[in-house]
Amino acid sequence: MATPINGNASIDEQVRVLVDRLSDYIEQFHGGSVELINFDGKVLTVRLGGACLGCPLSPNTLHGWVEGTIKQFFPQIERVESIDDAG
Numbered sequence: 001m002a003t004p005i006n007g008n009a010s011i012d013e014q015v016r017v018l019v020d021r022l023s024d025y026i027e028q029f030h031g032g033s034v035e036l037i038n039f040d041g042k043v044l045t046v047r048l049g050g051a052c053l054g055c056p057l058s059p060n061t062l063h064g065w066v067e068g069t070i071k072q073f074f075p076q077i078e079r080v081e082s083i084d085d086a087g
Contacts, residue, residue, distance in 0.1 A: 011074070015039050018073055019046065022066055026052070034066055037083055044070060044080045058082075 009017070019036040026032045032052035038045040046066065052058045067080035 011041070012039055015044060015070070015074060015077075018070060019044075019066075022069060026050075026061070026065075030061075032058075032061065034061075042076070042078045044077055045083060046080060047083050 016036055016039075019034060023034045026034055027050065030051055032048060032050040032055070034052075035047045035049060036044070037047050046062070048058050048062060052061055055061075062080065062082050070077055070080055
């Protein structure tokens with residue numbers, strides 16, 4: 001995956017681009033999706049959809065794939081949670 005970093009874009013926009021790229025991958029290869037709901041600079045809240053809904057592996061997708069990738073590019077983000085996790 002190419003770096004989403006664009007020196008002219010805000011961190012909010014860079015995070016949105018990366019989440020969109022992750023969603024494209026998840027949709028193409030697994031039938032699921034991930035949507036950015038909120039980003040406060042430290043916590044990224046997303047919604048998993050499609051085949052991810054009700055899937056017993058969705059916590060692995062969220063924390064292993066989505067959060068892991070996000071933190072590679074944006075180590076200042078403390079955690080990624082789904083709206084289901086946030087309650």
